Amino acid sequence: MRSLMTSLERHEEAHRGYYAGGMISTGPTTELGSGRVNTVHKATFANGGSEYAPGHAPGTHVERDKSWVFKASGETEQGAGSHIPLEQLGGVRLEHADLTERNVLVSKVADSLGTSVIPETRKAIAEGSVGSAMEFAPGQSPLYEAKKHFDSDVSAELDMMSPEEIMPGAKRDSKGWYQDMPKLRAHDYEGATSASGRPVVSRTQRDLLDLQAVDYVTNAGADRHQGNLYYDAKTGGVQGIDNDYAFGTMVNHPENHAKMQGLPPMLHASTASRITAMDSTAFSKTVESLPAEERDAAVQRLSVLKQHVATLRETDGIRGGLMPKGGAASHDLGGSVKERAKRFEARAEFNAATYKRLTNSSAPPSYLRGLHQATHDPATRGDEGYSRKK
Numbered sequence: 001m002r003s004l005m006t007s008l009e010r011h012e013e014a015h016r017g018y019y020a021g022g023m024i025s026t027g028p029t030t031e032l033g034s035g036r037v038n039t040v041h042k043a044t045f046a047n048g049g050s051e052y053a054p055g056h057a058p059g060t061h062v063e064r065d066k067s068w069v070f071k072a073s074g075e076t077e078q079g080a081g082s083h084i085p086l087e088q089l090g091g092v093r094l095e096h097a098d099l100t101e102r103n104v105l106v107s108k109v110a111d112s113l114g115t116s117v118i119p120e121t122r123k124a125i126a127e128g129s130v131g132s133a134m135e136f137a138p139g140q141s142p143l144y145e146a147k148k149h150f151d152s153d154v155s156a157e158l159d160m161m162s163p164e165e166i167m168p169g170a171k172r173d174s175k176g177w178y179q180d181m182p183k184l185r186a187h188d189y190e191g192a193t194s195a196s197g198r199p200v201v202s203r204t205q206r207d208l209l210d211l212q213a214v215d216y217v218t219n220a221g222a223d224r225h226q227g228n229l230y231y232d233a234k235t236g237g238v239q240g241i242d243n244d245y246a247f248g249t250m251v252n253h254p255e256n257h258a259k260m261q262g263l264p265p266m267l268h269a270s271t272a273s274r275i276t277a278m279d280s281t282a283f284s285k286t287v288e289s290l291p292a293e294e295r296d297a298a299v300q301r302l303s304v305l306k307q308h309v310a311t312l313r314e315t316d317g318i319r320g321g322l323m324p325k326g327g328a329a330s331h332d333l334g335g336s337v338k339e340r341a342k343r344f345e346a347r348a349e350f351n352a353a354t355y356k357r358l359t360n361s362s363a364p365p366s367y368l369r370g371l372h373q374a375t376h377d378p379a380t381r382g383d384e385g386y387s388r389k390k
């Protein structure tokens with residue numbers, strides 16, 4: 001039988017050991033698009049992937065015909081500046097945990113903290129290449145590229161120049177010469193509603209704060225520019241993609257970093273309790289494939305986040321969930337539903353008031369504040385909004 005295997009199958013066989021728990025694609029992949037460094041492909045992993053679905057014995061099949069985005073494990077050297085976020089993370093040993101492994105670990109940590117802010121990410125093999133498969137994030141990225149045309153004089157001059165003289169990035173269409181400028185989609189996050197008219201701002205706040213917590217623990221915030229965020233205008237939900245640059249030995253986020261925003265200034269009650277309950281030994285196991293120094297740093301960041309959650313509890317920084325009635329000290333969750341109802345009441349959710357508190361100009365740094373401000377700033381706000389189709 002062995003001789004009948006295609007070279008592709010042999011390649012896949014060879015990678016199974018290393019990619020234990022990974023998925024193998026079942027069909028051709030199609031090019032989806034590219035970011036600053038990588039070109040990603042849409043891939044199907046039904047059947048082939050199902051064999052490796054978590055919690056199922058090898059050989060048993062469960063359909064997992066979701067749409068996945070496949071990113072081949074790449075040369076990190078590609079593209080100018082691709083190393084900058086990596087350098088900022090302190091000691092990073094890619095020979096011990098490559099970018100694909102880091103991408104997968106960030107999704108595991110997000111999941112272990114009970115959040116939905118990182119699409120499921122798994123090791124995968126597609127068309128003979130190893131890499132990561134990430135579930136499609138719904139919606140669109142707030143960041144897009146808009147054409148900025150040069151005025152007709154400059155355009156006419158550019159027409160006269162030889163290709164070598166023209167500045168890099170200048171392109172021409174029927175209207176003349178232009179450059180692509182990064183812009184943020186025009187959107188009212190605060191007033192956004194679902195198709196049925198329900199406000200979705202509560203979900204946006206929760207998700208951006210959850211993401212900030214996950215990014216704090218994993219250091220994935222090192223490359224969390226707004227093109228690596230996806231916003232679903234239907235639900236207000238947010239997810240972070242492209243988590244290659246993560247972990248490292250750095251424990252505290254630098255102040256005023258362009259992308260890393262430090263600790264989340266508020267949190268949803270359910271994320272807060274998952275963080276509090278997260279045992280450092282169990283957490284260390286989740287990230288066990290990291291080199292020891294990076295694993296220890298991640299455990300330290302978790303402990304900083306735990307301390308922070310304790311502070312949030314004392315400073316009105318928790319929203320949603322239940323709280324003991326009338327300041328009662330008991331956190332005892334025992335008893336019947338009826339008995340519990342006597343002792344607990346629902347805490348207020350994220351709403352217009354928390355949105356204001358989190359986005360005003362003296363609010364602490366957060367992804368929400370950054371997104372809100374850049375969306376309102378005429379210098380960065382574009383004309384395009386979220387498309388209704390997606």
Ligand SMILES: Nc1ncnc2c1ncn2[C@@H]1O[C@H](COP(=O)(O)OP(=O)(O)O)[C@@H](O)[C@H]1O
Binds near residue numbers: 033069119136228
């Ligand atoms: N999970 C995903 N869901 C939807 N689109 C994605 C996903 N992952 C990647 N993409 C698209 O592919 C582009 C490149 O992927 P990304 O992982 O950001 O690579 P790069 O390292 O090159 O920035 C993204 O900007 C986005 O448009």
Ligand SMILES: [Mg+2]
Binds near residue numbers: 035036227228242
């Ligand atoms: Mg990217």
